[in-house]
Amino acid sequence: xxxxxxxxxxxxxxxxxxxxxxxxxxxxxxxxxxxxxxxxxxxxxxxxxxxxxxxxxxxxxxxxxxxxxxxxxxxxxxxxxxxxxxxxxxxxxxxxxxxxxxxxxxxxxx
Amino acid sequence: xxxxxxxxxxxxxxxxxxxxxxxxxxxxxxxxxxxxxxxxxxxxxxxxxxxxxxxxxxxxxxxxxxxxxxxxxxxxxxxxxxxxxxxxxxxxxxxxxxxxxxxxxxxxxxxxxxx
Numbered sequence: 306x307x308x309x310x311x312x313x314x315x316x317x318x319x320x321x322x323x324x325x326x327x328x329x330x331x332x333x334x335x336x337x338x339x340x341x342x343x344x345x346x347x348x349x350x351x352x353x354x355x356x357x358x359x360x361x362x363x364x365x366x367x368x369x370x371x372x373x374x375x376x377x378x379x380x381x382x383x384x385x386x387x388x389x390x391x392x393x394x395x396x397x398x399x400x401x402x403x404x405x406x407x408x409x410x411x412x413x414x415x
Numbered sequence: 416x417x418x419x420x421x422x423x424x425x426x427x428x429x430x431x432x433x434x435x436x437x438x439x440x441x442x443x444x445x446x447x448x449x450x451x452x453x454x455x456x457x458x459x460x461x462x463x464x465x466x467x468x469x470x471x472x473x474x475x476x477x478x479x480x481x482x483x484x485x486x487x488x489x490x491x492x493x494x495x496x497x498x499x500x501x502x503x504x505x506x507x508x509x510x511x512x513x514x515x516x517x518x519x520x521x522x523x524x525x526x527x528x529x530x
Contacts, residue, residue, distance in 0.1 A: 339517060348419075348506050348521025349458070392458075396517055401446065401470070403517050405458040 308332075309393050314410040317387075323380040325409050327393035330374060336397045338369055338376045341405070342389040349392065349405070352378065383413045419522035421507050427528045433495040436525045439488055440509030448519065449482055449492050450506040458506075464490065497529045 310328040317323040329338060340352040353360055353367045355376075360367040366379040380387055392408040420439040428434055440447050449461040462472045467484045475482070479498070484490040494501055504526050508519040 337517070341519075346523075348508070348524050349519070350521070351518045354517070401448075401463055401465070401517070402460065403519065404460075407457055 308395055308404055309406055311391075311393060311406065311409045313407065314412070316412050316414055317380075317383045319385060319413050319415050320382055323378075323383040323387065323411060323413070325378040325380075325391050325393075325411065327376045327378070328374065329376060329393075329395050332373050332395045333397070336395045338367065338373075339394050339396065339403065340365070340367065340376075340378045341392045341394075342387075343392070343408070344386075344389040352391075383411075385413050385415065387411065388413045419507055419509050419520050421505075421522035421525050423525060424523065425526045425528075427530065428497055429530050430498055431496045432529075433493065434497045434501075434527060434529075436492040436494075436505050436507075436527070438490045438492070438507030438522060440490070440507070441520055442488065444509035444511050444520070445487070446510045446512070447484060447490050448508040448510075449490070450508065450521075452504045452506060452524070453502075461492070461505075494527075497527075499529045502527055502529050 337354050337356050339354040341349040343349045352364050355367045368377040390408040390410050392405045422437045445466050447464040450458050452458045461474045462482045463470050464484045482492045504524045506521050506524045508521040510519045
């Protein structure tokens with residue numbers, strides 16, 4: 306079973322920020338938060354990960370709440386190419402396992 | 416780097432036939448994963464190799480499934496005999512290191528259809 310909960314789908318206007326939420330109800334102190342996305346007919350693609358602090362890279366920003374029970378992935382200026390299924394998950398530093406749930410289907414609308 | 420390379424891209428076979436899926440991980444990566452994706456069950460981890468050694472095969476559905484990694488640059492997933500319920504997209508992924516930095520690089524997958 307998935308360790309996280311996400312909305313099934315979201316829409317975002319092209320050029321606007323897309324904010325994708327995730328609940329990590331069972332996350333423990335040493336578990337990282339990971340985000341991946343899957344564009345239709347492709348393999349999943351790593352986006353970003355973090356432990357406690359907010360993180361930013363060339364693709365997105367990751368906001369993790371202080372209690373670490375929820376995170377938000379932010380795509381600052383969504384484009385049509387960002388239409389995909391976005392997966393959040395969490396996994397311990399000593400574990401190789403990444404468990405993917407159903408994800409959020411993000412549709413970027415022109 | 417060309418990324419993780421999987422072949423074939425599509426495979427259509429008849430029930431009872433042997434199917435072999437192939438994967439070339441990114442050069443220098445020491446961890447390799449096989450995942451299966453279906454509409455009903457989503458992405459499932461089948462098997463994990465580290466330094467060419469199978470570490471966890473608990474996700475392999477049954478004895479009809481087997482995986483090998485004879486060297487650092489090649490892995491196979493074999494299904495014999497195949498059944499219609501094996502129809503799915505099979506992904507191979509590789510990564511460098513173990514533990515917390517789980518930046519997996521996935522291949523484009525093999526779409527398997529068993530008739």
